[in-house]
Amino acid sequence: MSVKSICCIGAGYVGGPTMSVIALxxxxxxxxxxDLNQARINAWNDxxxxxxxxxxxxxxxxxxxxxxxxxxxxxxxxQAIADADMIFISVNTPTKTYGEGKGQAADLKWIExxxxxxxxxxxxxxxxxxxxxxxxxxxxxxxxxLSNTGNxxxxxxxxxxxxxxxxxxxxxxxxxxxxxxxxxxxxxxKKAIEALVNVYGAWVPRERILTxxxxxxxxxxxxxxxxxxxxxxxxxxxxxxxEHTEADIDEVSRAIGADxxxxxxxxxxSVGFGGSCFQKDILNLVYIARTYGLEDVADYWxxxxxxxxxxKRRFAKxxxxxxxxxxxxxxxAFLGWAFKKDTNDTRESAAIYVADHLLFEQAAVxxxxxxxxxxxxxxxxxxxxxxxxxxxxxxxxxGTDPYEVTKGAHAIAVLTEWDEFKTYDWQRxxxxxxxxxxVFDGRNLLNAAALTEIGFRVHQIGK
Ligand code: UDX
Ligand code: UDX
Numbered sequence: 030m031s032v033k034s035i036c037c038i039g040a041g042y043v044g045g046p047t048m049s050v051i052a053l054x055x056x057x058x059x060x061x062x063x064d065l066n067q068a069r070i071n072a073w074n075d076x077x078x079x080x081x082x083x084x085x086x087x088x089x090x091x092x093x094x095x096x097x098x099x100x101x102x103x104x105x106x107x108q109a110i111a112d113a114d115m116i117f118i119s120v121n122t123p124t125k126t127y128g129e130g131k132g133q134a135a136d137l138k139w140i141e142x143x144x145x146x147x148x149x150x151x152x153x154x155x156x157x158x159x160x161x162x163x164x165x166x167x168x169x170x171x172x173x174x175l176s177n178t179g180n181x182x183x184x185x186x187x188x189x190x191x192x193x194x195x196x197x198x199x200x201x202x203x204x205x206x207x208x209x210x211x212x213x214x215x216x217x218x219k220k221a222i223e224a225l226v227n228v229y230g231a232w233v234p235r236e237r238i239l240t241x242x243x244x245x246x247x248x249x250x251x252x253x254x255x256x257x258x259x260x261x262x263x264x265x266x267x268x269x270x271x272e273h274t275e276a277d278i279d280e281v282s283r284a285i286g287a288d289x290x291x292x293x294x295x296x297x298x299s300v301g302f303g304g305s306c307f308q309k310d311i312l313n314l315v316y317i318a319r320t321y322g323l324e325d326v327a328d329y330w331x332x333x334x335x336x337x338x339x340x341k342r343r344f345a346k347x348x349x350x351x352x353x354x355x356x357x358x359x360x361x362a363f364l365g366w367a368f369k370k371d372t373n374d375t376r377e378s379a380a381i382y383v384a385d386h387l388l389f390e391q392a393a394v395x396x397x398x399x400x401x402x403x404x405x406x407x408x409x410x411x412x413x414x415x416x417x418x419x420x421x422x423x424x425x426x427x428g429t430d431p432y433e434v435t436k437g438a439h440a441i442a443v444l445t446e447w448d449e450f451k452t453y454d455w456q457r458x459x460x461x462x463x464x465x466x467x468v469f470d471g472r473n474l475l476n477a478a479a480l481t482e483i484g485f486r487v488h489q490i491g492k
Contacts, residue, residue, distance in 0.1 A: 211246020365445025
């Protein structure tokens with residue numbers, strides 16, 4: 030079958046960019062992205078494409094070209110479901126904050142609600158595509174809900190995990206390493222797989238589109254993220270050893286990355302990985318393994334997160350120690366709050382945890398991020414629920430000018446690897462700081478020799 034109309038539920042970091050590129054490359058398919066959040070949809074519809082709610086290089090242009098032609102953003106969820114022959118589910122699946130599996134299992138509340146809504150509204154056969162990252166075997170839950178509607182509609186369920194990384198979403202979507210599609214090994218299942226292969230086939234070479242059974246596809250997404258996160262934790266574990274041995278972690282990364290069996294990517298030591306996926310997906314893996322009684326498997330993967338938490342804590346402790354073991358009332362300027370550069374996403378960002386640790390010590394943290402505003406910073410801290418909002422606002426400030434934010438500070442902590450930080454007038458920054466002036470470079474981003482020359486005390490990861 031050929032798809033004429035696609036609906037995507039969830040206009041977030043995944044649904045928005047993915048559907049924009051699908052629409053751009055398939056002008057003959059009507060693509061409607063729906064969301065419960067009216068403000069978010071309004072922002073997607075803003076005539077000024079700089080104001081769309083997800084910041085991604087190149088995304089504004091893609092939206093500008095396809096929107097209104099065959100790409101639509103709306104809150105009319107029922108209508109869009111009813112009209113579509115293929116529905117992507119791209120709602121968020123956060124880690125549960127309550128009940129059984131709290132802190133580990135994914136909260137599938139939104140997924141189930143979506144399935145029930147689809148079941149209620151549908152009058153024609155549909156292909157349902159899991160785009161959200163989900164625990165293995167979620168498709169069977171979806172199938173169970175959908176096949177018991179009693180109104181004779183047939184649903185085929187596919188898993189099509191997203192591998193795009195934030196900050197390079199458009200690039201990753203335009204030229205993916207692979208597209209993965211999992212489905213049933215039945216004639217109807219195969220037809221559904223073929224329909225989705227054709228959507229991607231509009232621009233992705235056929236040999237890059239992998240098809241598997243549905244459980245392999247679901248598990249592959251978790252595994253890919255677990256492997257990537259494991260590389261970061263591995264290099265971060267060694268960064269601590271470097272700091273004690275005069276080995277240099279960047280040199281070690283380069284040396285091992287040159288081995289083609291290892292490869293150079295995801296070997297950058299840092300203050301710790303963040304983002305909505307790595308931690309959540311590993312927790313999912315750990316939870317599933319424990320569910321099957323596989324304690325050794327669960328412990329093995331859990332260690333990746335334990336190391337990451339250690340790295341964030343270690344960074345905060347290093348700041349405190351260098352400032353003579355007291356940061357009470359000392360201004361510490363943060364450059365960066367997003368979990369990586371070129372995104373305004375702050376979910377699970379290391380900056381949040383480092384700030385929290387310093388606020389416990391009553392530091393006066395001042396934050397500057399080129400794409401993240403005060404409202405988001407406070408929301409992230411409040412979400413931790415470790416102190417009152419009033420106290421967070423009293424202790425921490427957010428500025429819009431890096432020179433103001435760093436003025437009078439004892440130390441600067443670099444939490445995100447934004448390119449613009451490298452272009453600052455560091456002499457000017459130094460002149461305005463209290464002495465000795467420290468830079469804690471949590472991304473090994475800046476030119477340490479040049480900063481030392483100016484007079485800074487520079488602390489990098491793994492050096
Ligand atoms: C995605 C995936 O869905 C998630 O599983 C993956 O691990 C990370 O990426 P993302 O797009 O980043 O999530 O999430 P978010 O930006 O929070 O977007 C989800 C959207 O779904 C929100 O705008 C929310 O309002 C919407 N939503 C949620 C609905 O429209 N309906 C619901 O029932 C629930
Ligand atoms: C990840 C996966 O890469 C992507 O395929 C999946 O679909 C979603 O999850 P994302 O979370 O957007 O993407 O970012 P990613 O580039 O993977 O970075 C994750 C975190 O690891 C960031 O905080 C980043 O700064 C950190 N990181 C990455 C390092 O600390 N060192 C590295 O070498 C690489």
